[in-house]
Amino acid sequence: MKNLKLIGPIAQLLTLERLHLKGALKDEQLEIISQAGILIQGEKILKVGSWLDLKKEFTQAELFELEGDYVALPGLVDCHTHICFGGSRAKDFTMRNAGKTYLEIAQAGGGIWDTVTQTRKLSLEELAEKTTKNANRHLSEGVTTIEVKSGYGLSVEEELKMLWAIRQANQATSADLIPTCLAAHMKPRDFQGSNSEYLNQIAAQLLPILKTENLCNRIDAFVEKSAFSPEEITPYFHKAKEMGFVLTVHADQFSAGGSKVAVELGALSADHLEASGEEEIQLLSKSNTMAVALPGASLGLGCDFTPARQLLNQGGGLAIASDWNPGSAPMGDLIAQASILATFEKLSTAEVFAGITFRAAAALGLADRGKIASGLLADFILFSTSDYREILYHQGKLKPVIVWKNGQRL
16 A cells, blocks of 8 residues: 555544434543554545554554644534635724624624625735635634635625635635635625615526636525525525525524524525524424534624524534634634533533534535544544543633644644
């Protein structure tokens, strides 16, 4: 065999192989291999097992011998971000903490439209450079796959600029960037027409170009009273599905309704869900739509967390993402946010690790990553500790010190 690499010894290697895609998980279900090795061939994992046994069996492998104790996890997957943007919304954050309402902030020149204005001012190259910088920061903290939305362009031309910038950034970073078109973020203030007319224009003029240029295969929309109603968004989503796009939905952030649209249309995920009640929880739990909690938005806005415990107890699948954006979730620290959500929602370590790895990958339709197992991408991260429980215990302060992506040490 050629191009073999063997990494180890690893004090604790958590494969996550025994964990299910849906429902509650106990830490006793974690498969932990002590003094482990990871054998890589090319971009994929060939074998996982005892370091000493692998050394004896694969003598021709290039050795990457570790000194000290490490815990290995799969590379993290952040399945919901807005890291392609211009400007800052620090003024919004200050005003919100001082008691100003969303409407008051918007009237003072803040809100989503402020970011749209600042993003439009940037050139494609400037936007790609900023997106790359954000992606590399995430990668340095162990996030090897990052979903990135448009949605701060809100015109055919500007949305295309964002998606081209995301593509350029993907070529400039070692992380995998998964693009999503969020042209249905809100009706732009400079559009003279109704919500439905705006959506019709986007469907007719933008979506065909996305297919022709292969810029993305994912379509998102903000289903909310301040954006698009279920009745307005459903025809738009139907058109997108007919064109072969997969769907994801900003759902139930401030009011319920979006999760029902997501389930009825077979969306891969329904994200936010802070306002989901018992009816929505049951609907999501019985579906194949992955629920995605965004604790960063709860922290940024000072609102309730996604009812993660209830969703899991009723058999739902739960992913956890950062929602890194300039307005409501500027932190962009996936491990910190996930550990805080665990504290408030009483999530097991297994549930958190699943939510930021293979369950998050499933929310993106990716089955080739998220676990440390034979045949999957060699995406994994090493923490300088001998006990996996230390990772969430430190609430984001314990970062990975070694990152492997596609079989390469970064």
